[in-house]
Amino acid sequence: MSMTFEQMQELLTQTAMGLAETNKALADTNKALNRVEAIAESNARAIQATANKLDEKFDQIANAIIRDQEMITKLDRRYRKQQAEIKGLRLETRRILERWLGEPFPDDPDLDDED
Numbered sequence: 001m002s003m004t005f006e007q008m009q010e011l012l013t014q015t016a017m018g019l020a021e022t023n024k025a026l027a028d029t030n031k032a033l034n035r036v037e038a039i040a041e042s043n044a045r046a047i048q049a050t051a052n053k054l055d056e057k058f059d060q061i062a063n064a065i066i067r068d069q070e071m072i073t074k075l076d077r078r079y080r081k082q083q084a085e086i087k088g089l090r091l092e093t094r095r096i097l098e099r100w101l102g103e104p105f106p107d108d109p110d111l112d113d114e115d
Helices: 005-101
Strands: none
């Protein structure tokens, strides 16, 4: 099949127009892709900033829990020490009263305590 010069020229013109449309579509796609990449980068930065803030808050909470646990431990030790002092004072008071009265008390609830 042979083509005339005009037919070849028409075919080349149509091909050139198709190529121009393809190039325009490709350029539009590249612009859209650039916008999507910019949005993705912005979102990634926002996510990273949020993750950093969450890590910071987690560290603050963990440190507060550790401080609270240390405080609870100190208060527990202080409580046990005070309970031992109270028990000692009760026993000493009981001994003084027994000497003063000259007879022992019939029961001693402090002796049954295992604290």
